[in-house]
Amino acid sequence: DGGITQSPKYLFRKEGQNVTLSCEQNLNHDAMYWYRQDPGQGLRLIYYSQIVNDFQKGDIAEGYSVSREKKESFPLTVTSAQKNPTAFYLCASSILLHNEQFFGPGTRLTVL
Amino acid sequence: DAKTTQPNSMESNEEEPVHLPCNHSTISGTDYIHWYRQLPSQGPEYVIHGLTSNVNNRMASLAIAEDRKSSTLILHRATLRDAAVYYCILRDVQNAGNMLTFGGGTRLMVKP
Numbered sequence: 504d505g506g507i508t509q510s511p512k513y514l515f516r517k518e519g520q521n522v523t524l525s526c527e528q529n530l531n532h533d534a535m536y537w538y539r540q541d542p543g544q545g546l547r548l549i550y551y552s553q554i555v556n557d558f559q560k561g562d563i564a565e566g567y568s569v570s571r572e573k574k575e576s577f578p579l580t581v582t583s584a585q586k587n588p589t590a591f592y593l594c595a596s597s598i599l600l601h602n603e604q605f606f607g608p609g610t611r612l613t614v615l
Numbered sequence: 616d617a618k619t620t621q622p623n624s625m626e627s628n629e630e631e632p633v634h635l636p637c638n639h640s641t642i643s644g645t646d647y648i649h650w651y652r653q654l655p656s657q658g659p660e661y662v663i664h665g666l667t668s669n670v671n672n673r674m675a676s677l678a679i680a681e682d683r684k685s686s687t688l689i690l691h692r693a694t695l696r697d698a699a700v701y702y703c704i705l706r707d708v709q710n711a712g713n714m715l716t717f718g719g720g721t722r723l724m725v726k727p
Contacts, residue, residue, distance in 0.1 A: 536714070545702065545717035546659070561714065593658045601708045604651075604715065606658030 506530065509594050509607040516588075516614050524579045524610045526594030534600045535577035539563060540591040540609075552577055553600050581612065588614045619703045624722040627693045635688040635721055637703030642683050645709045650677065650688050651717070652699040659702065659717070662688065698725045 507528040516522045528535065534553050538546040538561075548561030552571040566585025571577050577596075581588045591611050595604040620638040627633040639648065650662040663670055663677045665686075670677040676689040690697055702720040 538717075543719075545719050546715075547717075548714050551714060595658070601706070603661045603664070604659075606660065609656070609658050 507594060507596055507605055507607040509592075509610050511610060512608065514610055514612045516612070518614055519583045521583060522581050522588075522612065524581065524592055524594075524612070526577045526579065526607060527575055528577075528596045528605075528607075529575060530596055530598075530605065531574070532596035532598050532605070533574070534597045534602075535571065536595040536597075536604065537561075537567070537569065537577070537579045538593040538595065540593060546593060549579065551600075588612060619705060619718060621701075621703050621718070621721045623719065624724065626724045626726060627690075629695060629725055629727050630692050633690040633693045633697070633723065633725075635690075635701050635703075635723065636685065637687070638685045639703070639705055640684045642705060643707060645707050646705040647708060648677065648679060648683075648686050649704040649706055649715065650675070651702045651704065651715075652697075653702070653720070654696075654699045662701070664706075693723075693725045695725050695727060698723055 510525045536551040537549040540546050547563050549567050550569045552558040555574050558569050558571050568580045591609050593609045594607040597604045647666050649664040651659040653659040663675050665677045678687045700720040700722050702717050704715050
């Protein structure tokens with residue numbers, strides 16, 4: 504089955520620790536994205552990547568970092584510099600930058 | 616950036632048609648109108664998109680006003696599975712840096 508996966512579904516971390524969220528797709532899509540969603544709010548773009556080894560900051564990149572070493576993978580690291588990291592994190596991919604986006608199931612991160 | 620305005624919430628009865636409105640009075644000539652929906656605790660999924668003409672697919676229909684300042688997403692027979700937040704988004708594909716911007720959306724509640 505083709506799709507986009509995120510793991511884990513729920514993640515708990517202590518304040519001050521970095522944490523990396525996984526996103527993998529087997530759709531052969533060039534573009535990948537990371538969004539953050541807070542309760543009752545819409546999605547906000549953190550980072551996006553058009554192709555391997557290239558990525559761009561979105562609207563709220565501060566306190567986050569990404570890498571795109573493989574086409575299939577776009578991990579997101581939430582660093583200790585992110586002031587309010589508790590949120591629902593969504594990864595998406597699309598064939599090219601402007602095409603329909605396919606979303607993963609999300610990872611709910613709680614920082615204690 | 617062109618913005619959209621949607622009602623915060625709407626209610627519908629099961630098996631009845633639903634018309635979800637979206638206002639976008641500052642839309643530009645190169646803005647496509649996209650609709651996504653997000654079921655509870657899941658990532659968003661693409662519903663439909665259009666530029667000027669009305670569009671139909673297996674999920675819904677999109678009716679676009681002649682002046683393009685508003686559009687309506689039509690679910691022909693609402694089911695309980697259609698209860699979700701529906702996002703209306705404008706996207707200028709001529710602007711390489713233009714990403715999907717998810718606002719608050721409309722929360723659709725479907726009553727049995």
